[in-house]
Amino acid sequence: MSDTIKTSELDLAFRDEVFEEPGAEKITLCFNCTGCASGCPMTEQEGQYNIRKFLRMANLGMKDELLNDPYIWYCTTCYKCQERCPQGVPNVDALLKIRTIAVHNGIMLPAHKKVGQIVVKLGHAVPINDDTKEKRKALGLDEVPPTVHRFPDALNEVKKLLQIAGFDKIVAEKEEKK
Amino acid sequence: MSKLSFFLGCIAPNRYPGIEISTKKVMEKLGVELEDLEGASCCPAPGVFRSFDKTTWLSLASRNITLSEEMGDDLLTICNGCYGSLTDANHMLKEDADLKEEVNKMLSEVGHEFKGTQDVRHIIEYLFREIGVEKIKQAITNPIDLKVAVHYGCHLVKPSKERHLGSTENPTFFDELVEATGATSVDYEDKMACCGAGGGARTAVIDTTLKLVDNKLEHMVAAGVDCVVDACPFCHLQLDVGQTEIKTKFNKEYGMPVLHYSQLLGLAMGFTPEELGIDLNFVDNSKFIEKIRGGAK
Numbered sequence: 065m066s067d068t069i070k071t072s073e074l075d076l077a078f079r080d081e082v083f084e085e086p087g088a089e090k091i092t093l094c095f096n097c098t099g100c101a102s103g104c105p106m107t108e109q110e111g112q113y114n115i116r117k118f119l120r121m122a123n124l125g126m127k128d129e130l131l132n133d134p135y136i137w138y139c140t141t142c143y144k145c146q147e148r149c150p151q152g153v154p155n156v157d158a159l160l161k162i163r164t165i166a167v168h169n170g171i172m173l174p175a176h177k178k179v180g181q182i183v184v185k186l187g188h189a190v191p192i193n194d195d196t197k198e199k200r201k202a203l204g205l206d207e208v209p210p211t212v213h214r215f216p217d218a219l220n221e222v223k224k225l226l227q228i229a230g231f232d233k234i235v236a237e238k239e240e241k242k
Numbered sequence: 243m244s245k246l247s248f249f250l251g252c253i254a255p256n257r258y259p260g261i262e263i264s265t266k267k268v269m270e271k272l273g274v275e276l277e278d279l280e281g282a283s284c285c286p287a288p289g290v291f292r293s294f295d296k297t298t299w300l301s302l303a304s305r306n307i308t309l310s311e312e313m314g315d316d317l318l319t320i321c322n323g324c325y326g327s328l329t330d331a332n333h334m335l336k337e338d339a340d341l342k343e344e345v346n347k348m349l350s351e352v353g354h355e356f357k358g359t360q361d362v363r364h365i366i367e368y369l370f371r372e373i374g375v376e377k378i379k380q381a382i383t384n385p386i387d388l389k390v391a392v393h394y395g396c397h398l399v400k401p402s403k404e405r406h407l408g409s410t411e412n413p414t415f416f417d418e419l420v421e422a423t424g425a426t427s428v429d430y431e432d433k434m435a436c437c438g439a440g441g442g443a444r445t446a447v448i449d450t451t452l453k454l455v456d457n458k459l460e461h462m463v464a465a466g467v468d469c470v471v472d473a474c475p476f477c478h479l480q481l482d483v484g485q486t487e488i489k490t491k492f493n494k495e496y497g498m499p500v501l502h503y504s505q506l507l508g509l510a511m512g513f514t515p516e517e518l519g520i521d522l523n524f525v526d527n528s529k530f531i532e533k534i535r536g537g538a539k
Contacts (some may be wrong), residue, residue: 105436106443106492133448138450141326141441144401144434147410152425156401163293168273175445179290187283189290190252199522200259209255209262210278218281221352228348238383 067123070231078127078165085152085161091119100145100155106138112136115145122162137173167234180235187212187222189192244372246318247310248276249328252284252322253475260519261475261480264504265320265365265485271381271511272373277313282306282445284318285327288397289441292327297344303331304345307362308354318368318503322474323440325364325398327424332362333404348529364398366473366503367407370415383512385424388534390506391462392427393472393481396436410434419503420471423510424493430465434455439480449491455484469499469530471506478502483524499523499530510533 083089094116100115113135121130130136136159142151145155166172183189188211197207212219226232245269246269252259268274283302284291307328310317312525319325335342335357346355369378399410407413411434417427437456438444458481462470472478481499488497500523515521515531 101276105432105438105454105457106450110450122503137446139289139441140436140438140443140451140454142397142436143516144321144396144410144436147402149313155399160289160293164295169292173446176290176294176442178444179287179442180275180294183284183286183291188252188256189284190256190285192256193494196259200255202522203259203263203519205259205263209250209259210280211250211255212281212283213256213339215281218283220368221281222283222302224352225297225301225348228351229295229298231295234295235300 069126073128075127076125076127079123079125079153081165082122082158082161085154085158087152088119088122088158088161090151091123091158093151094120094153095151095187097150099148099150105142105144106140110138114151115139115159118154118162119153119158122158129167130162130169136163136166137176137180170233177235177237180231184223184226184232184235187219227236243317244268244273245275246368247279247315247394248315249306249310249317249319249324250322251280251284251319251321251475252287257500258478258519259326259472260506260520260522261320261478261502262305264502264508264513264518267513268504268507268511271378272369275320277315279309279313279317282309285321285324287442287527288327288330288447289321289443291440299327300331300335300341300347301344304335304349305329305352305357306356307332307360308349308356311357312354312361318336318363318364318365320365320502321476322364322395322397323411323476328364329364329404332358346422349458364473365418366398366416367405368418375418378419378507379469381536382423382510384510386510386534387464388468388507389423389428390420390425391430391465391470392420392433392472393458393477394434394435395472395477396440398473409454416473416503420506423506425471425506428465428467430467431461437477437480437484439476444480447486451480452484452488452491456488456492457482457495459498460486463496469501470502471501473503475502485525497525497529498528499525
């Protein structure tokens with residue numbers, strides 16, 4: 065961790081990219097009331113998680129440090145901070161944009177990648193399993209729900225959309241570039 | 243009879259089918275016809291997929307909405323996460339013509355078109371706004387004598403600019419629906435606190451998110467409730483499966499029964515716990531079921 069921020073290392077193009085999210089530029093209006101972090105249920109458990117700090121880092125253009133900060137993945141998107149902010153900063157929307165930039169820079173947690181791969185394959189983030197099939201039967205429901213699980217053509221539509229969006233490539237396991 | 247297309251999402255049909263069947267049973271009693279939204283997919287999960295890639299998130303969300311448009315129905319969800327994804331995507335696409343065009347270009351490849359003709363509804367706000375507390379009271383045959391911790395969950399009420407459900411810090415509409423069944427909604431510390439599951443956090447950092455739900459459970463126990471009633475299968479999973487994980491990792495046992503509102507309402511309409519899948523949680527609910535059997539006479 066560096067104590068001094070070196071202006072030569074700041075990337076203002078990154079700030080502009082974050083500000084593409086509508087309202088994200090309002091972080092410049094923040095006067096440090098700390099209402100966001102002091103009400104945050106995650107900050108209460110994990111002091112290193114501080115959404116205000118992340119947005120300030122974005123505003124300064126601290127791209128590499130922010131995108132590689134493991135705590136950007138701790139937000140549960142409860143939106144309490146966003147509702148409370150007296151300056152109308154869309155904290156959560158901006159953090160999601162920061163995460164998106166991280167993902168498009170190849171930074172993604174293995175567990176998230178795995179969930180993405182499951183959706184690419186099955187169209188559900190939480191797919192059916194044998195235990196639930198039994199429960200469905202016991203309740204008088206069809207074993208397989210009437211979703212993409214039951215309709216192969218529907219699943220193909222989902223797969224095609226994910227291909228067009230390039231999502232299959234985003235979550236594909238790839239060789240380390242170097 | 244009103245008609246809605248029933249969007250199942252992932253966790254209800256694939257982990258807690260009791261919520262799916264309970265919703266069908268109570269809506270039928272209330273004169274709302276539900277038609278399965280066949281071929282629907284993951285909403286997709288808002289915190290995760292919206293984090294990764296907005297275009298991907300919008301493409302699947304808009305496809306699910308168009309399936310509903312094609313049936314000519316508003317879409318009903320029973321999950322806060324699905325509600326968050328689908329209602330936010332629906333608003334964005336209705337308001338932003340360029341975005342709509344971009345999404346429709348993708349959808350045309352799979353034979354759909356987003357028109358923006360339908361609304362996305364969540365069972366709780368639908369029951370409150372369209373059916374109403376009084377009509378629900380009239381449909382109760384077996385009033386529930388239980389103390390309940392109501393868990394709203396986050397995305398039912400937030401972000402509020404798209405929801406219009408009043409206060410996000412002290413809402414009352416869900417409590418009113420719970421009390422319509424005869425149950426008492428008991429206040430507890432940090433009632434509106436997040437369960438910890440959303441935003442991909444449960445997937446990424448489960449142990450930390452368990453601390454959030456552990457806090458919630460502690461506060462519920464301190465308030466002396468008989469059960470939790472939620473509005474979301476993902477909160478439901480975090481509250482129910484979370485207890486089994488807390489037992490393993492923190493060596494604490496709560497034995498707290500977790501019900502979706504459709505299940506509570508089903509009990510009050512005279513369905514048995516087994517018909518509603520209340521016995522199918524990961525926490526053993528058998529003592530709770532004995533208690534409600536005794537109470538129901």
